[in-house]
Amino acid sequence: METFTFAPPYELPSWPFVPPPELQSTSAGRHPIVIVGAGPAGLTLACDLASRGVRAVLLDEDDTVGVRGASSRGICYAQKSLEIFARLGIYERIAEKGITWSFGRTFSGDTEVYNFNLKTDSVSVQPPFINLQQFYIEWFLVDRIHELGLTDLRWKNRVTQVTPLADGVRLTVETPAGSYNIEADHLIDATGANSPIRTQLGIEAHPSRSTDRWCITDVRFKKPLPVERWTWVDAPFNEGRAVWQHLMGDGVWRIDYQMPEDCDTAYISKPEVAGARLREQLGPGVEFEFVWIGPYGYRDHLLDNFRHGRILFIGDSAHVVSPFGARGGNSGIQDAANLGWKLALVTQGLADDVLLDTYDAERRPAAAENLRVTSRSARFLAPRSPAEHTMRRAVVALAQRYPFARALVNTGRMSVANDYPAAAHLPAGAKTVQNLPLRWRDGTPTTIAQLLAEGTQCLGLWFAPTRAQASTATDLDASLPLRLVAVGGESGLPALQPDDVLARHLDNPAPGTLCIVRPDAYRGALLNDPTPASIAAALRTALAHR
Structure with a gap:
């Protein structure tokens, strides 16, 4: 039987216990x-x-x-x-x-069903994942x-x-x-x-608990694999069950194997059993060492x-x-x-x-x-009925030929920034504002995140305001947490260079429009004809003022 080796364990930092001052006091801090x-x-x-x-x-x-x-x-x-x-x-x-990545492949058996590139819809400085x-x-x-x-x-x-x-x-x-x-x-x-x-x-x-069982295998290979997210709906090397394959830091691959619902979790986590799964997937000649093996069920x-x-x-x-x-x-x-x-x-x-x-x-x-x-x-x-199994087989078969079916292949819809529903403080709901790269008028680079990092305040992106419009901003209540920045125009306000990508990202606002971006980079309001009164009202609404 083949002997499998483990990499040296990680040395995690630790921090000392420091007696808190309340230990020396009879009253609660x-x-x-x-x-x-x-x-x-x-x-x-x-x-x-x-x-x-x-x-x-x-x-x-x-x-x-x-x-x-x-x-x-x-x-x-x-x-x-x-x-x-x-x-x-x-x-x-x-x-x-x-490990930065945006490209993924999905397989059924030995056949690639489809692939995707998450970067195509992104305008952020940061990558999709x-x-x-x-x-x-x-x-x-x-x-x-x-x-x-x-x-x-x-x-x-x-x-x-x-x-x-x-x-x-x-x-x-x-x-x-x-x-x-x-x-x-x-x-x-x-x-x-x-x-x-x-x-x-x-x-x-x-709470609810699934009967689905998985085994994580963290492993380091001597020869690198492609830096892509690969998933199998029904991997032939895992008895027709699902598999995920991701590269992480330190050259460590995480491979998740779906297991039988009634599996013995201690058994499936044994190095010789996990090693046999890897051999079935990658062949006898691939050199590797384990970093960590462990089972999980989810709830x-x-x-x-x-x-x-x-x-x-x-x-x-x-x-x-x-x-x-x-x-x-x-x-x-x-x-x-x-x-x-x-x-x-x-x-x-x-x-x-x-x-x-x-x-x-x-x-x-x-x-x-x-x-x-x-x-x-x-x-x-993990289909729960014959009908669900039949539906999955049909979707996978159609996805190999028809684009409409690829959207139905579901090995995990990747995390996105959630939209927020309409509410009293968000009459129009809210979508995230990505961290676009921008430039000040003098060419100095900045980003949305940098603009929001300077204090706890909303960011007012005012598109090409006139000098007369901007002058009314002096009438705003100084206690309102708002920083006004012009995007183009000759207003006298601190100004960013006009940016077509930013404009498209914010639905192409007309000149004079003010977009209020909250401190968490969500759109708080869009004002087409802003006045001091309407700006203050929009801020008070966004801040849920009574």
């Missing part, structure tokens, strides 16, 4: 924002707040990133998440370490949080009790040096799918409300979806970006607390859409 959970969502939120000059306490029961054993877990980071990381200052590290092991993302976020210096990041601090108060939340925290109490104006639960806070408060998550859940008084839920504590299309971790990162600027404005006294209700109004529909999309992928990949 009070903080505006406490975040529990240092995963991607919690760390993104803490980093986002720090970038806006807002202090927070972040509690985590561990002292490192990732999980013990350094499995790959989340690996695909979508363009919207990468744009958020660009604004937060860690994108360059991610791009340098990760970068693959990188999740622990690197968390590592980079921790480093950036330390650089910004405003977050009290407390390792080995486990929350054991949460008590809602009339004006906040009280937490009991256990540490290696004893327990203490802490109070928060707002508590953010980012503790993940098995949230102890959600469980303690008795909040129903409506989903969705809270009825993401806000419960002074407690808000983000990431997996609020919603879990099947892992098809990278819609889980990316959604949590985007939850954090949606909530960060709203918490900042409320904490700084620039918006009413009701603005936090819009977090639920926007991100819960996004999670529901991701749940709907991933559930369809799960049914396609």
